[in-house]
Amino acid sequence: MAKILDNVKIGPLNWKMRVHVPKLVAKAKAGQFVIIRVNEQGERVPMSIAGLDRERGVLTIIYQVVGKTSALMTTVETGGEIIDCVGPLGLPTHLENWGTAIVVGGGIGIAPIYPIAQAWKEAGNKLYTIIGARSEDALFYEDEHKAIADKLIVCTDDGSYGRHGFVTEPLKEILDSGEKIGMIMAVGPVPMMKFLSKLTAPYEVPTWVSLNPLMVDGTGMCGGCRVAIGDTTKFACVDGPDFDGHKVDFDLLIKRLAAYKEQERESFHRFVESPDCRLHQSIKEIAQS
Amino acid sequence: MAEKIQKKDRMKIPRSSMPEQDPNERAKNFTEVPFGLSEEQALQEASRCLECPKAPCIAGCPVEVDIPGFITLVMEKDYAGAARKIKETNALPAICGRVCPQEEQCEQVCILSKKFTPVAVGYLERFVADYERENNLVVMPKIASPTGCKVAVVGAGPAGLTVAGDLTLLGHKVTIFEALHKPGGVLVYGIPEFRLPKKIVQSECDYLADMGVEFKNSTVIGKSDTIDELFEMDYDSVFIGTGAGLPNFMGIPGENLIGIYSSNEYLTRSNLMRAFDFPTYDTPIIKGKNVAVLGGGNTAMDSVRTALRLGADNAYIVYRRSEAEMPARAEEIHHAQQEGVQFNMLTNPVKFTGDKDGKVVSMECIRMELGEPDDSGRRRPVPIEGSNFTFDVDLVVVAIGNSSNPLIPQTTPGLETNRWGNIVVTEETMQTSREGVYAGGDIVTGGATVILAAGAGKVAARAMHKYLMDKKDMVAGED
Ligand SMILES: Cc1cc2nc3c(=O)[nH]c(=O)nc-3n(C[C@H](O)[C@H](O)[C@H](O)COP(=O)(O)OP(=O)(O)OC[C@H]3O[C@@H](n4cnc5c(N)ncnc54)[C@H](O)[C@@H]3O)c2cc1C
Ligand SMILES: Cc1cc2nc3c(=O)[nH]c(=O)nc-3n(C[C@H](O)[C@H](O)[C@H](O)COP(=O)(O)OP(=O)(O)OC[C@H]3O[C@@H](n4cnc5c(N)ncnc54)[C@H](O)[C@@H]3O)c2cc1C
Ligand code: SF4
Ligand code: SF4
Ligand code: FES
Numbered sequence: 001m002a003k004i005l006d007n008v009k010i011g012p013l014n015w016k017m018r019v020h021v022p023k024l025v026a027k028a029k030a031g032q033f034v035i036i037r038v039n040e041q042g043e044r045v046p047m048s049i050a051g052l053d054r055e056r057g058v059l060t061i062i063y064q065v066v067g068k069t070s071a072l073m074t075t076v077e078t079g080g081e082i083i084d085c086v087g088p089l090g091l092p093t094h095l096e097n098w099g100t101a102i103v104v105g106g107g108i109g110i111a112p113i114y115p116i117a118q119a120w121k122e123a124g125n126k127l128y129t130i131i132g133a134r135s136e137d138a139l140f141y142e143d144e145h146k147a148i149a150d151k152l153i154v155c156t157d158d159g160s161y162g163r164h165g166f167v168t169e170p171l172k173e174i175l176d177s178g179e180k181i182g183m184i185m186a187v188g189p190v191p192m193m194k195f196l197s198k199l200t201a202p203y204e205v206p207t208w209v210s211l212n213p214l215m216v217d218g219t220g221m222c223g224g225c226r227v228a229i230g231d232t233t234k235f236a237c238v239d240g241p242d243f244d245g246h247k248v249d250f251d252l253l254i255k256r257l258a259a260y261k262e263q264e265r266e267s268f269h270r271f272v273e274s275p276d277c278r279l280h281q282s283i284k285e286i287a288q289s
Numbered sequence: 290m291a292e293k294i295q296k297k298d299r300m301k302i303p304r305s306s307m308p309e310q311d312p313n314e315r316a317k318n319f320t321e322v323p324f325g326l327s328e329e330q331a332l333q334e335a336s337r338c339l340e341c342p343k344a345p346c347i348a349g350c351p352v353e354v355d356i357p358g359f360i361t362l363v364m365e366k367d368y369a370g371a372a373r374k375i376k377e378t379n380a381l382p383a384i385c386g387r388v389c390p391q392e393e394q395c396e397q398v399c400i401l402s403k404k405f406t407p408v409a410v411g412y413l414e415r416f417v418a419d420y421e422r423e424n425n426l427v428v429m430p431k432i433a434s435p436t437g438c439k440v441a442v443v444g445a446g447p448a449g450l451t452v453a454g455d456l457t458l459l460g461h462k463v464t465i466f467e468a469l470h471k472p473g474g475v476l477v478y479g480i481p482e483f484r485l486p487k488k489i490v491q492s493e494c495d496y497l498a499d500m501g502v503e504f505k506n507s508t509v510i511g512k513s514d515t516i517d518e519l520f521e522m523d524y525d526s527v528f529i530g531t532g533a534g535l536p537n538f539m540g541i542p543g544e545n546l547i548g549i550y551s552s553n554e555y556l557t558r559s560n561l562m563r564a565f566d567f568p569t570y571d572t573p574i575i576k577g578k579n580v581a582v583l584g585g586g587n588t589a590m591d592s593v594r595t596a597l598r599l600g601a602d603n604a605y606i607v608y609r610r611s612e613a614e615m616p617a618r619a620e621e622i623h624h625a626q627q628e629g630v631q632f633n634m635l636t637n638p639v640k641f642t643g644d645k646d647g648k649v650v651s652m653e654c655i656r657m658e659l660g661e662p663d664d665s666g667r668r669r670p671v672p673i674e675g676s677n678f679t680f681d682v683d684l685v686v687v688a689i690g691n692s693s694n695p696l697i698p699q700t701t702p703g704l705e706t707n708r709w710g711n712i713v714v715t716e717e718t719m720q721t722s723r724e725g726v727y728a729g730g731d732i733v734t735g736g737a738t739v740i741l742a743a744g745a746g747k748v749a750a751r752a753m754h755k756y757l758m759d760k761k762d763m764v765a766g767e768d
Contacts, residue, residue, distance in 0.1 A: 220535050
């Protein structure tokens with residue numbers, strides 16, 4: 001059991017949940033993740049660490065509603081409980097002073113990139129941060145990122161705020177400027193991480209990405225999270241989630257993420273159509289789409 | 290008591306056959322296959338036992354259950370007493386009665402097996418344990434006065450549960466740390482409901498909790514706390530029973546296609562996450578129509594029988610050796626055959642092919658023949674050149690064994706492992722290369738059996754008790 005301190009809507013489909021798990025928080029490091037289960041019938045779902053308040057023992061999770069479980073998460077009330085929160089899992093993001101480093105967060109990836117930005121800054125890096133969202137209302141954590149980045153660039157796909165366009169564009173400009181960049185870390189939708197890795201490869205700047213395959217146990221026991229890295233197969237939950245973006249087989253990951261499309265749709269529909277469904281109207285709409 | 294039947298007459302009584310669900314019916318449900326013996330049958334079966342003075346069956350059991358002793362109590366209709374007799378050496382009779390490979394252990398060496406069929410020790414063990422549980426005759430054992438010692442057990446499989454039970458009885462305070470959200474290890478995530486109902490495992494865990502064992506589920510040692518940190522938290526001794534949890538894959542082309550599971554994933558989804566009951570439970574599972582399960586062990590049989598129950602039209606076992614070499618229990622192979630599983634022996638997959646969405650659609654195999662015996666003494670399968678053939682599959686389950694999970698060795702300096710990653714222990718005590726740290730079960734032996742894991746737990750508990758008491762005496766001496 002883990003206590004939920006609050007659970008608030010921060011964007012059209014984005015929510016922020018704060019969980020009281022002092023032991024977990026004391027151990028957790030940037031780049032790791034947790035697995036939660038909402039109730040007894042629930043799935044085990046992985047969620048990145050989006051903030052750690054070590055003094056109060058509070059973990060922040062930021063999640064986007066994409067299906068049954070993430071929709072169910074929105075129904076947990078302040079002061080309520082979820083049945084499990086296990087972690088920290090996975091390896092922490094590598095920490096080093098590379099001189100100048102760039103973190104890139106796209107969509108929900110703006111959240112997990114934040115503790116990484118904090119850690120890299122503390123390690124002494126000059127830090128450029130690029131964050132991007134579909135539109136202004138889906139953007140969050142701007143002030144938090146601004147407080148630690150040496151330079152923050154904000155993009156929206158529709159131009160409703162900041163720069164108009166994808167996060168890869170300002171990144172390309174920085175790389176073209178000839179400034180020496182020691183390391184890039186990107187977290188976001190798989191296509192974003194794919195194109196970003198493709199972009200940085202010719203510049204030979206090391207680029208790490210955080211992968212989000214489907215998982216079950218998160219301890220290396222099932223192999224459901226396997227990803228192809230170069231010629232080898234790795235288990236993202238124990239060998240990752242961070243991997244060298246220049247070696248990741250992103251197309252395989254995209255396909256594997258769609259493995260349960262039909263069941264996921266069925267489960268989401270059933271949930272939304274149940275008579276006591278108290279979901280937000282916007283969530284009901286995406287279930288119907 | 291009924292009059293004693295003469296020995297030579299006892300031998301003539303036929304072995305009881307286990308009543309079970311009809312194969313056609315059961316291949317569609319997840320309810321337990323055998324119903325268990327009736328009281329009448331149990332009494333008749335017990336009367337077959339010759340109560341041999343030297344009872345070879347006892348030595349055939351890895352934990353030396355007093356078999357004639359408990360069978361005598363069955364004949365006296367003291368079923369709960371019989372269950373308690375077994376529990377003197379085996380804490381998990383309801384489980385072992387169901388899943389032990391008796392045909393290679395206690396029953397194999399039963400005197401009767403020479404000329405007739407052996408006494409059905411497993412059936413009787415199950416009968417008395419079920420009787421005791423179902424009639425609420427389980428009594429709390431007397432627990433020794435508190436020693437003040439704290440013990441951490443890592444992993445709630447049969448090895449860890451046994452250690453926890455034995456040390457609690459001796460007055461130590463035991464906490465079990467389990468990575469998953471439910472205790473039981475393979476008993477909950479691996480072995481299916483139709484072979485071992487989960488409520489039985491739960492009741493064994495409840496019993497331990499009632500005795501005073503503390504369960505900390507959803508706690509991954511090595512991640513949340515390391516073994517060294519457990520000592521810093523004032524645990525006086527640690528037992529590692531983390532099992533053999535890292536699935537092996539074939540390493541052949543196409544293995545990452547959708548629809549190719551490790552048996553651990555397939556069974557965990559179905560058993561622990563109860564995906565067979567989707568969408569009541571949220572976890573999905575791929576339901577194949579043409580399912581190939583690779584391997585010949587218990588895990589393979591459990592997977593292939595699960596596939597049938599999830600609606601497969603064709604469920605195949607694909608095994609590179611012949612039936613004689615299959616490591617699965619005879620009973621499980623027999624059950625699988627009855628239920629309509631198709632066996633492709635001497636066949637090895639070489640490649641998988643997928644469609645545009647990355648879903649597996651076919652599997653290419655090669656035929657094998659048996660050559661010279663290998664290290665394991667089994668004849669080595671060798672491929673027959675040019676015998677390749679392809680068949681359609683939409684689900685493949687790879688059940689070719691597990692390696693050991695490196696999480697704990699990686700985070701425990703000075704903990705010695707062998708070249709397979711198994712933790713090295715001194716056999717008589719189960720002590721590892723680290724003082725106060727003991728280990729047992731699959732993490733030491735590689736994939737073995739429930740009773741061997743429980744037996745290792747027994748040995749470890751005895752040694753840990755001695756270690757704790759010696760340490761206490763030493764501290765007392767210093768005062
Ligand atoms: C290490 C890791 C960290 C993650 N961190 C976060 C996070 O911080 N915030 C967050 O919102 N989500 C995160 N995810 C993804 C999250 O686990 C899934 O979105 C969630 O499981 C969806 O469950 P659902 O029942 O709501 O949707 P489902 O019905 O299961 O899925 C709906 C849709 O979401 C996609 N989806 C399902 N699972 C995943 C997944 N694991 N990754 C990406 N897409 C998925 C499916 O392909 C499908 O299209 C993370 C995943 C991993 C592996
Ligand atoms: C599908 C299948 C069918 C089988 N059928 C039979 C059968 O019919 N008869 C038989 O005798 N044997 C059978 N076996 C083998 C038997 O189940 C095992 O030998 C036995 O369970 C091993 O017990 P164990 O206690 O060593 O480990 P396990 O049962 O594997 O339990 C280990 C536990 O440790 C936990 N753990 C792992 N790492 C950590 C960590 N870092 N921190 C905290 N917890 C951790 C795991 O989650 C798990 O719960 C079968 C095995 C499988 C997989
Ligand atoms: S524990 Fe297993 S081997 Fe021992 S007597 Fe019972 S069934 Fe036989
Ligand atoms: S060997 Fe067989 S007949 Fe003899 S005591 Fe054991 S079970 Fe009974
Ligand atoms: S999620 Fe099971 S091995 Fe990674």
